[in-house]
Each structure stands twice: as structure tokens, then as C-alpha cells.
Amino acid sequence: METALVGLIALFFAVSLYLLLSKSIIRMLLGVAILGNAVNLLIFTTGRLTAEIPPIVPEDAYAPIQGSANPLPQALILTAIVIGFAMFAFLLVLGYRAYQALDADNTDNMRLAEPEDAPRPPLSY
Amino acid sequence: MATAATSYDALNLPPAMIEGATAPADWIVVWPVALALFGAGLLVMLRNQRPLQSVFAGLIVLAIIVSNVYLLLRVFEAGPLAMTMGKWLPPFGITFVADMTGALFALSASVAAFIVVIFAKVELDGREYRFGFYPLLLLLLCGVSGSFLTGDIFNLYVWFEVMLIASFGLLILGGRRIQIDGAVKYGFLNFLATALFLIAIAYLYGITGTLNMADIARKSAEAPVGPLLTASGLFLFAFGVKAAAFPANAWLPAAYHTPAVAVSALFGGLLTKVGAYAAYRVLVLMLPAGRDMLEPVILAVAVATMILGPLGALAQTNLRRAIGFLVIGGIGVLFAGLTLGTQHGIGGGVIYAVHSILTLTAFYLVGGLVERMSGTQDIRYMGGIYTVNAPLSILFIILVFAMAGLPPFLGLWPKILLVEGGVRAGDWVIVTTLLLNSLLTLIAASRLWAHIFWRNGHEGARSEQPNDTLRRLTSDEVGLGLAPTIALVALIVVLGFFPNWLIEAGGVAAIDLLEPERYISAVFAGVPQS
Numbered sequence: 001m002e003t004a005l006v007g008l009i010a011l012f013f014a015v016s017l018y019l020l021l022s023k024s025i026i027r028m029l030l031g032v033a034i035l036g037n038a039v040n041l042l043i044f045t046t047g048r049l050t051a052e053i054p055p056i057v058p059e060d061a062y063a064p065i066q067g068s069a070n071p072l073p074q075a076l077i078l079t080a081i082v083i084g085f086a087m088f089a090f091l092l093v094l095g096y097r098a099y100q101a102l103d104a105d106n107t108d109n110m111r112l113a114e115p116e117d118a119p120r121p122p123l124s125y
Numbered sequence: 126m127a128t129a130a131t132s133y134d135a136l137n138l139p140p141a142m143i144e145g146a147t148a149p150a151d152w153i154v155v156w157p158v159a160l161a162l163f164g165a166g167l168l169v170m171l172r173n174q175r176p177l178q179s180v181f182a183g184l185i186v187l188a189i190i191v192s193n194v195y196l197l198l199r200v201f202e203a204g205p206l207a208m209t210m211g212k213w214l215p216p217f218g219i220t221f222v223a224d225m226t227g228a229l230f231a232l233s234a235s236v237a238a239f240i241v242v243i244f245a246k247v248e249l250d251g252r253e254y255r256f257g258f259y260p261l262l263l264l265l266l267c268g269v270s271g272s273f274l275t276g277d278i279f280n281l282y283v284w285f286e287v288m289l290i291a292s293f294g295l296l297i298l299g300g301r302r303i304q305i306d307g308a309v310k311y312g313f314l315n316f317l318a319t320a321l322f323l324i325a326i327a328y329l330y331g332i333t334g335t336l337n338m339a340d341i342a343r344k345s346a347e348a349p350v351g352p353l354l355t356a357s358g359l360f361l362f363a364f365g366v367k368a369a370a371f372p373a374n375a376w377l378p379a380a381y382h383t384p385a386v387a388v389s390a391l392f393g394g395l396l397t398k399v400g401a402y403a404a405y406r407v408l409v410l411m412l413p414a415g416r417d418m419l420e421p422v423i424l425a426v427a428v429a430t431m432i433l434g435p436l437g438a439l440a441q442t443n444l445r446r447a448i449g450f451l452v453i454g455g456i457g458v459l460f461a462g463l464t465l466g467t468q469h470g471i472g473g474g475v476i477y478a479v480h481s482i483l484t485l486t487a488f489y490l491v492g493g494l495v496e497r498m499s500g501t502q503d504i505r506y507m508g509g510i511y512t513v514n515a516p517l518s519i520l521f522i523i524l525v526f527a528m529a530g531l532p533p534f535l536g537l538w539p540k541i542l543l544v545e546g547g548v549r550a551g552d553w554v555i556v557t558t559l560l561l562n563s564l565l566t567l568i569a570a571s572r573l574w575a576h577i578f579w580r581n582g583h584e585g586a587r588s589e590q591p592n593d594t595l596r597r598l599t600s601d602e603v604g605l606g607l608a609p610t611i612a613l614v615a616l617i618v619v620l621g622f623f624p625n626w627l628i629e630a631g632g633v634a635a636i637d638l639l640e641p642e643r644y645i646s647a648v649f650a651g652v653p654q655s
Contacts, residue, residue, distance in 0.1 A: 079283065091316065094309060102302060110306050112306040121439065122442065122504070122505050
């Protein structure tokens with residue numbers, strides 16, 4: 001099971017990195033979305049996959065039964081999903097605004113902040 | 126339900142819980158973060174009350190400064206302070222810890238933010254008020270303070286994201302086209318850096334099975350070497366991108382000159398330092414073995430960043446982009462301290478960060494006043510400001526000397542400590558590069574000064590010809606823009622003349638990072654040893 005998940009995570013990372021290397025903002029956004037999922041799956045896997053015993057403390061004990069599932073990665077992933085969703089939403093709107101305001105989906109054409117024909121520094125003192 | 130014989134206490138306080146309440150005085154650890162968070166909420170509610178916004182923001186930041194000062198004094202007296210949320214025993218609950226490093230960073234950040242709150246009154250128009258400059262500023266300060274004071278690595282990630290989303294908002298406030306352009310680059314690269322940070326956390330959790338920094342510091346020594354190196358390398362990469370260290374520095378000069386000056390000043394002073402702080406915290410306190418293995422990499426990063434930062438500044442005609450490259454040069458110095466990893470190196474690095482937070486904020490603010498007087502960002506058309514406003518030239522030259530580390534200003538002392546650390550360790554590459562960095566910074570920054578203040582008129586025009594595009598500062602700009610900047614520069618000068626307490630604090634910070642026994646025992650105080 002772990003091996004299968006690791007393969008899936010590797011696939012997700014490969015796809016997201018390929019998309020992030022693109023010049024097109026839309027493709028980069030898809031890469032960001034997949035990257036977030038790859039990281040979440042990674043956290044899930046590093047928390048160890050265990051048998052299907054729910055992590056509930058029995059009435060007369062202070063700790064969950066030995067071998068029950070690890071609840072912490074799920075809490076971490078939940079946090080990461082919420083944050084990642086907010087970030088993705090912001091970047092999506094930003095990409096749309098960039099398309100409207102700069103008329104560019106290609107990062108090569110976004111040179112307003114760093115002009116391509118920047119003047120040389122003055123040579124006087 | 127358990128049997129009736131079970132006592133009330135036993136039911137409600139199983140062994141994983143702290144018994145008894147946190148002492149009221151120890152709550153101070155969360156005050157800086159809580160005040161900023163509640164303040165931001167309050168200001169969102171008051172968003173239609175423009176006059177109240179800045180007053181409230183100022184009062185809240187002032188309260189944060191007071192709590193940070195108290196926190197620093199407590200840490201000076203009693204060592205690291207810790208508090209764990211929700212009565213869970215550490216390492217299960219999220220812990221907040223204030224040690225000397227965190228307290229010093231948090232205090233300087235809040236001081237810089239206070240000056241920016243006043244300065245922002247000069248340049249914000251109605252739209253930026255309505256879209257929430259002050260709430261976003263407080264949220265940013267909340268994220269920054271949280272990063273400095275948290276004792277839990279996943280919680281650090283959360284504060285990074287709080288800071289990041291607030292900085293996104295500040296960066297595009299006003300919505301000019303150039304800001305959108307800068308924000309695209311800033312947004313994607315910083316998102317990627319936090320994703321890398323999260324990957325590293327996942328690996329670290331897989332290795333050690335804990336997220337509490339003090340607990341990781343205890344357990345990382347026994348961790349297997351290979352996975353530990355992977356995690357440490359990913360942490361270094363992620364924090365390197367956040368701190369804009371070479372070769373991941375390209376996003377900083379692309380974005381930091383696009384928003385309002387107040388925002389630039391806040392970013393230049395605070396944001397990159399959080400990346401450097403996290404690198405110190407994780408690689409020195411938590412994973413010292415990882416730092417030792419990565420030392421050649423950190424050395425290469427530090428050397429390249431220290432040289433290329435000021436060289437980049439030398440090649441710019443845009444004033445704020447040039448200052449952005451000086452920010453990068455300063456990050457190189459912080460990484461030099463990390464390379465040394467000795468008491469002098471770490472202590473010097475912590476003091477350098479304090480100096481860098483204050484000086485770079487002031488530098489951006491002075492640059493902003495220059496831009497207002499000349500109506501341009503291009504240093505070729507700024508000549509002759511000395512004739513219009515001579516005091517500003519004094520502020521600027523003080524900051525140039527402080528940046529370069531010339532006596533008697535604040536920048537000198539951390540550089541001395543770092544160079545001494547390098548000499549003691551026999552690390553001549555670091556020593557040479559540190560001195561070269563000072564020289565190049567001096568050349569780049571004083572060249573800016575010469576073009577803005579010393580020569581008259583535009584570039585290309587005869588120097589005797591006065592520059593008639595300049596205007597004087599209005600009384601509003603003097604009162605709300607120049608006066609707070611003078612106060613900040615005065616603070617830098619005073620700290621430069623009386624650095625003893627700061628050097629002492631830096632030494633304590635370094636010891637607590639290098640030998641974290643006090644840190645660990647502060648976190649685990651009251652935990653029954655099993």
C-alpha cells in the first residue's frame with residue numbers, strides 16, 4: 001500500500017513540476033493545485049498507514065489501542081488543504097487579473113516590473 | 126460514562142493534560158500574536174471609520190511593542206518562556222516559546238511596523254484604506270510575530286501562510302498594473318517555497334514522529350542520517366527561497382518596488398528576515414547534524430549572496446530595486462552566520478538581523494521620501510535633492526554607513542562579531558567575503574547617495590544646472606513621513622552607540638540555539654518524566 005501511494009505521489013510531483021515549468025499562467029495554476037495534493041498525500045503517507053482501527057480512546061483507558069490509525073496527519077492535511085485552497089483561489093484571481101490588466105497569459109510578456117530594455121546605470125560618479 | 130467511583134478530576138484530567146492553570150505572567154508569550162490578530166479583526170469592523178483606523182492601528186502596535194519589551198525583559202531574567210495551548214502536555218499540544226532569538230526578532234519587527242503605521246498616513250488614498258491596509262498590516266505582523274514565537278514546526282508553517290496571504294493583499298493594494306505583474310512572480314515563488322517547507326515537515330514528521338521543536342531537538346540526534354539530510358536540505362532550500370538567498374533571489378527585486386513605499390518598507394524589513402530566522406531555528410536548534418552536513422552548501426549560498434546582492438544594486442537605476450538588492454546582500458550576511466555555526470557566528474547573525482530589520486525599513490522610507498520629492502523612481506532624474514531637503518541627505522548617508530557596517534553605527538557590531546567568529550574558526554573565505562560585502566555595499570549605496578543628493582540636475586545635463594522637477598515636502602509629509610523616519614534613524618544611531626545589551630542578548634540567543642538544554646527544559650517543565 002505504501003509503495004503504491006509513493007508511486008502516486010511521485011507521479012503527482014512530476015506532473016506538477018512539469019506544469020510549473022511552463023510559461024503559461026493557467027498551466028502553472030494547475031501545477032500549483034496538483035502540487036498541493038501531492039504534498040497532502042506525502043504527509044498522509046509519512047504518518048504511516050496502519051490497520052483500520054479508529055483512533056478512539058476506550059472508556060476505561062487513557063490511550064488509544066495499540067495499532068490504531070494515526071489521527072495527526074489527517075489534522076495536518078485538513079489544515080494544509082484549507083490553506084492551500086485559499087492560496088489557490090488567490091492565485092487564480094491574480095492570474096485572471098493579470099490576464100485582464102497586462103493582456104498576457106505568457107510570463108515572457110510580463111515585463112512591466114522589470115523592463116526588458118532597462119537603462120544602463122549612469123556612468124558619472 | 127465511567128463508574129461513579131471515578132472522581133471528577135480523574136475524568137477530566139487524564140495524564141496527557143496539564144494540571145493547573147498557566148501563570149498569568151506567562152500569558153505574555155501569546156500577547157504579541159493575539160493583540161495583532163484581535164486588532165486586525167477590530168479594524169476590519171471599523172473599515173468605514175477612516176480617521177479611527179490609523180489611530181487604532183498605532184495604539185495596537187504600540188501595545189504589541191510594550192508586550193514584546195516585557196517579554197524580552199522576562200527572557201533576559203528567567204531564560205526561555207513556554208506555554209502550551211489547550212492544556213495538552215507537550216509535545217502533544219502546540220507550544221509557544223519565547224527565547225532570546227524570538228523575542229529580539231519580534232521586538233524589532235514591531236518597532237519597524239510602528240514607524241510604517243505612521244508613515245503610511247502620508248501616502249494612502251481612500252481606496253487603499255477601504256481595501257484594508259491597516260488590517261492587512263496587523264495580520265502581517267501577526268504572522269511574523271507568530272513565526273518568531275511558535276515552538277511547533279507545523280504551526281510555523283501556518284504562521285508563514287498567514288504572513289504570506291497578508292503580504293499578497295498588501296502587495297496588490299491599489300491594483301496598479303505594475304503591482305499585478307510583481308505579485309504574479311512573488312505569489313508563485315513564495316507559494317512554491319511554503320510547499321517545499323511543508324514537504325520537509327512531512328519528512329521530518331516521518332523520521333522523528335513529532336512536530337514540537339524542542340522534542341525534535343531532543344530526538345534528531347538519533348535520527349537516521351540519510352532521511353535527516355533530505356529533510357535538512359529541503360528546509361534550507363525552502364527558507365533560502367523565502368529569504369531571497371542566491372540563487373532563488375529573483376522574485377524580490379521583481380516585486381518589492383511595485384507597491385506603496387510603506388508596504389515596501391514593511392516587506393524589506395520583515396519578510397525576508399522571517400526566512401532567515403526559520404533557517405536559524407530549524408538548522409541550528411532542531412537539526413544541528415543536518416547543518417553540519419550542509420555546511421559547504423550554506424557557505425556557497427552565503428558567499429554568492431553576499432557578493433551578488435550589492436553588485437546587483439550597483440547595476441540598477443531604479444532606487445527601490447537597488448535597495449531590494451541591498452536586502453539580498455544582507456541575507457547573505459545572515460547565512461554567513463549560519464555557516465559559521467559558532468557562538469560568534471550565530472550571535473552576530475541574530476544582532477545583524479535586528480540591525481537589518483530597522484535599517485532596511487528606514488532605508489525604504491527615506492527612499493520613499495526621495496521619490497515623493499522627485500516624482501520618479503529613477504535615480505538618473507533625482508539629482509539635486511540636497512538643495513531641496515538637506516536633512517534627508519544626512520539620514521540617507523547614516524543609513525548607507527549603517528548598511529555597510531562603518532563605525533559608529535549599528536551595522537558595525539554584528540559584522541565585528543561575525544568576522545571575529547570567522548577568524549577564530551579559521552574560515553578565511555567567510556572573513557574575506559564579509560569584508561568584501563561591506564566594501565561593495567558601501568560603493569553601491571554611496572553611489573546612490575551621490576546621484577540623488579550630491580550632483581545637481583538630471584543625468585546627462587550639466588551638473589550646475591538645477592533640477593527644476595523637484596518639489597519640497599508638504600507639512601503633512603514632514604510631520605508624518607520625515608519625523609518618524611528621523612525617529613527610526615535616531616534609534617539606529619543610539620543603538621550603535623550603546624550596543625552592549627544587544628551584544629549580550631545576541632550571545633544568550635546563540636547559546637540557547639546551540640545548546641538548547643534551557644529551551645527544552647522550559648518547554649517540558651511540568652511534564653512527568655516517565
